[in-house]
Amino acid sequence: MAEKFHTELKTLRNDTSKMAHFGRDMLKTSVDALIQQDWDLATTVIAKKEEIHEMEIGIEEHCYQLIALNQPMAKDMRIIACTLKVITASLRVGRYGKSIANIVKDISDKPHIANLMSIPHMADLVIEMVDDAIKAYETDNITLIEEFSSRDDTIDALRHSIFREGITYMMEDPKNISRCTNYIMVARYLERCADHACKMAENVHYMNTGERIEIH
Amino acid sequence: MSENTIISTSNLNLWYHEKHALQSVSMKIPKKKVTALIGPSGCGKSTLLRCFNRLNDLIDHVKITGEITLDNEDIHAPATDVVTLRKKVGMVFQKPNPFPKSIYENVAYGPRVHGVKDKNELDRIVERSLRHAAIWDEVKDRLNDSALGLSGGQQQRLCIARTLAVEPEVILMDEPCSALDPIATAKIENLIELLKQDYTVIIVTHNMQQAARVSDYTGFMYLGKLIECGKTVQIFEHPKEELTENYITGRFG
Numbered sequence: 001m002a003e004k005f006h007t008e009l010k011t012l013r014n015d016t017s018k019m020a021h022f023g024r025d026m027l028k029t030s031v032d033a034l035i036q037q038d039w040d041l042a043t044t045v046i047a048k049k050e051e052i053h054e055m056e057i058g059i060e061e062h063c064y065q066l067i068a069l070n071q072p073m074a075k076d077m078r079i080i081a082c083t084l085k086v087i088t089a090s091l092r093v094g095r096y097g098k099s100i101a102n103i104v105k106d107i108s109d110k111p112h113i114a115n116l117m118s119i120p121h122m123a124d125l126v127i128e129m130v131d132d133a134i135k136a137y138e139t140d141n142i143t144l145i146e147e148f149s150s151r152d153d154t155i156d157a158l159r160h161s162i163f164r165e166g167i168t169y170m171m172e173d174p175k176n177i178s179r180c181t182n183y184i185m186v187a188r189y190l191e192r193c194a195d196h197a198c199k200m201a202e203n204v205h206y207m208n209t210g211e212r213i214e215i216h
Numbered sequence: 217m218s219e220n221t222i223i224s225t226s227n228l229n230l231w232y233h234e235k236h237a238l239q240s241v242s243m244k245i246p247k248k249k250v251t252a253l254i255g256p257s258g259c260g261k262s263t264l265l266r267c268f269n270r271l272n273d274l275i276d277h278v279k280i281t282g283e284i285t286l287d288n289e290d291i292h293a294p295a296t297d298v299v300t301l302r303k304k305v306g307m308v309f310q311k312p313n314p315f316p317k318s319i320y321e322n323v324a325y326g327p328r329v330h331g332v333k334d335k336n337e338l339d340r341i342v343e344r345s346l347r348h349a350a351i352w353d354e355v356k357d358r359l360n361d362s363a364l365g366l367s368g369g370q371q372q373r374l375c376i377a378r379t380l381a382v383e384p385e386v387i388l389m390d391e392p393c394s395a396l397d398p399i400a401t402a403k404i405e406n407l408i409e410l411l412k413q414d415y416t417v418i419i420v421t422h423n424m425q426q427a428a429r430v431s432d433y434t435g436f437m438y439l440g441k442l443i444e445c446g447k448t449v450q451i452f453e454h455p456k457e458e459l460t461e462n463y464i465t466g467r468f469g
Contacts, residue, residue, distance in 0.1 A: 002465070002466025002467065005468075006466075071425050072465070073424065073428070073452045073453075073464045073465060074452060074454065074455055074461050074463075074464050074465050075454075075461060075465060076465045076466075077351065077453065078453070078454070109248075206467065209454070210453060210454020211454070
């Protein structure tokens with residue numbers, strides 16, 4: 001019975017890994033669509049909303065079934081607890097991708113201001129954090145998340161800088177207000193995605209060590 | 217020693233013939249708490265439990281070294297009276313084993329042996345013990361019926377009442393629910409929760425979920441050694457030892 005349960009636990013982790021990559025790809029594709037002002041690419045991201053939601057429900061159900069039927073303990077229990085948090089974070093990351101894609105559709109009519117400011121660079125750093133959090137979940141390698149606190153500080157600083165730069169362009173010309181507001185929104189969504197990567201990292205740490213940490 | 221410790225073992229070793237069944241076991245049992253002993257078959261849980269009321273004395277070729285204290289007194293000291301010890305440390309076994317007597321006589325037996333003769337006093341003890349064992353309402357109208365007519369779960373609670381009648385300090389339970397159905401098991405588990413208000417309970421169980429549900433502290437034993445002992449929440453959420461982790465997650469055992 002234990003063997004069957006551990007096989008199911010592996011399947012659960014594989015499914016979660018797939019979902020986490022799916023959410024991460026939604027975010028990455030939306031940023032690509034933003035940079036290239038690609039309306040069609042943005043549409044493909046928006047179309048994935050239902051699919052990621054269904055993935056989350058399926059995995060959540062599987063977690064509850066495993067708990068009800070096996071009463072897991074120790075690391076087995078922590079894997080399921082962590083998985084429940086990882087799927088929530090992944091869903092949020094995917095949905096922020098969808099929100100960015102919606103913005104792409106609103107602002108693809110005119111060229112970007114100031115080459116999107118630091119948004120592409122910020123997006124790269126955020127996606128790297130999401131990638132490392134997912135990899136740590138997949139491989140139990142918590143050294144990947146050691147620097148998350150300072151990486152998150154960098155993201156916060158970038159968001160603030162984009163905010164200030166955006167305000168400057170708005171003050172220069174009120175016609176920029178709508179576009180810059182959207183840039184500020186994108187920076188906000190990216191910053192939230194980094195926070196979700198931190199949440200994943202905290203839970204992966206708990207899954208592997210049984211100890212709670214807080215990443216600010 | 218902490219005043220909250222009721223039983224303490226120090227470097228306890230036990231051999232059955234050549235078999236080294238307990239190896240350097242040192243542990244403290246907290247007073248008025250439930251302590252569970254878990255581990256695979258043959259790891260020494262029951263042997264350790266039976267050391268606490270010197271039940272292993274009844275087996276030939278047993279050699280014990282090390283110390284066990286109850287209320288800071290060495291239970292192997294020459295001055296220790298085994299009958300008094302077993303009055304203080306009661307025991308409930310895997311299979312309910314009521315005497316082939318009436319329900320009343322099962323509970324009154326212990327106090328009688330210990331010198332209580334007054335009928336009113338015995339009535340009081342019987343009622344109090346049956347109430348404490350959460351079986352009074354089910355048997356109060358048939359106290360003179362044979363105990364063997366009770367269901368398995370009722371018989372086990374009667375055995376607990378019989379133990380309580382001599383006012384022990386510690387109750388040892390060796391797989392008390394393994395012969396019972398889930399409903400009778402739930403009743404015993406609820407009872408254990410009530411008992412710890414007045415008594416120290418040490419329970420041996422194969423059922424880890426049961427250990428997790430009923431105990432405050434858990435000791436994990438493996439091949440005669442106490443591998444890890446700590447708060448139940450810690451043992452089942454994040455055990456320190458890899459062996460404990462592997463056992464409670466079903467990777468061996």
